[in-house]
Amino acid sequence: xxxxxxxxTGYVGLVSGTCFAEIGNRVICCDIDEQxxxxxxxxxxxxxxxxxxxxxxxxAAKGNLSFTTDIAAAIQESDIVYIAVGTPMAxxxxxxxxxxxxxxxxxxxNLNSYKVVVNKSTVPVGTGKRVYNIIHEISGGNQEFxxxxxPEFLREGSAIEDTMNMERAVIGASSExxxxxxxELHTPFNTIILKSxxxxxxxxxxxxxxxxxxxxxxxxxxxxICEEIGADVTxxxxxxxxxxxxxxxxxxxxxxYGGSCFPKDTSALLxxxxxxxxxxxxxxxxxxxxxxxxxKVVKKIIDVFGDIEDKTFAILGLAFKPNTDDMRDxxxxxxxPELLKHGAKIxxxxxxxxxxxxxxxxxxIDYYNDVYDALSGADACxxxxxxxxxxxxxxxxxxxxxxxxxxxxxxxxxxxxxAKKHSLIYHSIGRPIVK
Ligand code: NAD
Numbered sequence: 001x002x003x004x005x006x007x008x009t010g011y012v013g014l015v016s017g018t019c020f021a022e023i024g025n026r027v028i029c030c031d032i033d034e035q036x037x038x039x040x041x042x043x044x045x046x047x048x049x050x051x052x053x054x055x056x057x058x059x060a061a062k063g064n065l066s067f068t069t070d071i072a073a074a075i076q077e078s079d080i081v082y083i084a085v086g087t088p089m090a091x092x093x094x095x096x097x098x099x100x101x102x103x104x105x106x107x108x109x110n111l112n113s114y115k116v117v118v119n120k121s122t123v124p125v126g127t128g129k130r131v132y133n134i135i136h137e138i139s140g141g142n143q144e145f146x147x148x149x150x151p152e153f154l155r156e157g158s159a160i161e162d163t164m165n166m167e168r169a170v171i172g173a174s175s176e177x178x179x180x181x182x183x184e185l186h187t188p189f190n191t192i193i194l195k196s197x198x199x200x201x202x203x204x205x206x207x208x209x210x211x212x213x214x215x216x217x218x219x220x221x222x223x224x225i226c227e228e229i230g231a232d233v234t235x236x237x238x239x240x241x242x243x244x245x246x247x248x249x250x251x252x253x254x255x256x257y258g259g260s261c262f263p264k265d266t267s268a269l270l271x272x273x274x275x276x277x278x279x280x281x282x283x284x285x286x287x288x289x290x291x292x293x294x295x296k297v298v299k300k301i302i303d304v305f306g307d308i309e310d311k312t313f314a315i316l317g318l319a320f321k322p323n324t325d326d327m328r329d330x331x332x333x334x335x336x337p338e339l340l341k342h343g344a345k346i347x348x349x350x351x352x353x354x355x356x357x358x359x360x361x362x363x364x365i366d367y368y369n370d371v372y373d374a375l376s377g378a379d380a381c382x383x384x385x386x387x388x389x390x391x392x393x394x395x396x397x398x399x400x401x402x403x404x405x406x407x408x409x410x411x412x413x414x415x416x417x418x419a420k421k422h423s424l425i426y427h428s429i430g431r432p433i434v435k
Contacts, residue, residue: 001025002185005078007103009036009067011047011159011260011326012120012152013084018055019163021064023188028074029067040067048325048352051160075110080185083131084120084152089264094271095124104131108138111145116178118148122205122265124272128172128198146178149198151205156259157323168192172201206272209265210283215250216257217289223253223430224293233430234412253430255335255384255410256293258320260328263290294331297382297410298338300427304380304406309343312403314378316371317385319353327356331410332384340364349374351389375401386411395422 002025006017009031017029031037036046043060045053059065068074075081085099100121107117117135119128132147139145149172154162169186171193173179183193196204223233233253241248257263266287273280305311320330327333330353336346346365350357354367368374371389375381375398383390391413399405399422407419409428419426419434426434 002080002181003078004028004080004082004185005030005071005074006082006084007071007106008083008085008099008121009033009040009046010084010086011049011156012154013082014040014045014047014056015049015052015154015159015163016082016084016120016152018052018059018065019160020185021059021062022055022164025064025185027059027065028078029065030071030074031067031069032071034069037067037069048323049156049159050323055160071106072110075107075115076112078115079113080116080118080181081107082118082120082150087121087123087264087268089267092271093267095122095264095268097123097127097130100127100131101134104134105138108135111135111139111143113143115145116148116181117145118150118182119202120150120152122151122209122261122268123149123202124268125199125202125206128174128202146173146175147198148173148178148182149201150182151201153205153208156326157321164189166191168194170194170196170201170204172196172198172204174198206265206269209262210269210286212250213257213262213266213290214282214286216252216254216262217286217293219251219253220256220293220429221289226430230432231430232416232432236430253412254293255297255331255429256290258294258329258331260320260326263287263329294334295338296429297331297335297384297408300408301339301380301382302342304408304425304427308339310345311379312345312347312377313339314374314381314402315346315348315365316374316381316383316390317387318348318350318357319385322385322387323352325353325356327353327360332357333360335382335384336361336365347374347376347378349389350385351387372397372401377401377403379403380406380408383407383409383411383413386413395419395424398422399424 004020004025004027006013006029009029017027021027083103087095090096128147128149166189169191171179171182179195226233237251240246241251270283318332348365349368349371406425412428416434
């Protein structure tokens with residue numbers, strides 16, 4: 001059993017802390033957000049993540065997991081301190097390290113014994129050394145400690161599953177002692193451990209996210225060409241994916257990537273490259289393609305309707321992906337304001353994210369927990385997120401609900417023949433239009 005403090009109880013900190021408790025450690029999750037900690041103490045979970053609530057409650061009841069705003073005490077009572085605070089995009093496009101710096105300072109002020117400080121936040125190469133220097137300076141340099149980079153690869157919507165069955169753990173450290181403590185911590189996960197230096201571990205995270213974003217933009221570019229030449233991108237992707245060197249994952253054409261990681265991490269990597277005088281043209285193009293792709297749905301709507309003033313659209317999906325309430329960089333945040341600007345009315349469906357979405361859209365749109373209620377009387381169905389409820393839509397019922405049988409699908413959910421069979425006018429991404 002290890003004594004762990006986790007700094008930052010957000011998507012990453014809460015999930016990792018809970019999973020470390022689940023494998024038998026004593027974990028204290030810390031946050032500066034008092035409301036969040038008060039709620040967690042009462043068993044109210046601040047985010048939606050499948051399986052998280054049960055796991056938090058079970059481990060809290062066992063005494064393995066606790067929550068506090070007394071960050072100083074939590075650090076002093078722990079041997080491993082994880083940093084899992086946000087590293088949002090600064091106005092310049094770089095990663096904003098102010099939260100990481102603040103935590104490093106607090107650790108320095110409370111360094112009462114040897115500790116391994118582990119950075120789980122996604123941070124530019126060199127941040128491990130920066131954290132080391134802050135702690136060293138603030139603590140006065142008399143107490144031994146080490147800094148490790150252990151980047152996080154979980155996906156929102158399957159975060160518990162991804163952590164309990166992690167594909168790999170990357171452990172970047174300058175000391176063998178610290179690396180073996182973090183390796184031992186990961187033993188119960190029975191995963192592949194890759195040990196490296198600090199800088200390489202930090203780079204692995206950015207390179208991985210940038211590569212996945214590249215796959216998405218690549219297939220979206222192919223989709224855009226397919227639309228012009230009359231090919232079907234889903235068939236193209238299927239054929240490509242059968243090649244084991246390529247693989248079929250992340251080859252779904254759509255309306256581009258969003259969420260809290262890919263946009264900021266590609267941008268941060270571009271800055272990391274330019275900070276050493278390297279013009280990373282490929283990632284710049286990936287980002288440009290994504291920006292263009294995000295406007296595709298609105299463009300298709302306007303192509304179909306011309307004037308959309310007073311038209312009503314059912315928007316299916318508000319969060320950036322299924323099974324989460326995370327609205328950070330969600331495509332709906334661009335699509336809905338653009339449609340409202342043109343005078344359209346919005347009936348929005350999301351099974352999980354409505355409360356979060358209200359913080360962004362307020363009463364400018366109508367919200368529905370039932371997908372058919374959202375579709376009822378709308379001029380068209382606009383698919384933004386490929387949630388289970390949307391994938392399982394009964395197309396006969398969809399047609400009955402809609403004012404016009406028009407579906408604009410940003411996620412290529414339905415088979416073209418199915419759409420034809422139901423006499424829908426069906427527009428998707430990189431595939432022929434069904435009329
Ligand atoms: P988040 O915004 O959900 O959570 C961050 C938490 O840190 C917040 O609760 C905030 O109140 C808290 N915090 C801020 N300053 C603090 C301080 N000084 N002391 C204690 N707590 C403090 O962020 P997140 O989505 O969990 O992301 C955290 C990091 O993990 C980021 O670097 C992100 O890029 C990376 N990451 C995120 C994901 C993901 O899917 N969300 C996946 C992999 C990596």
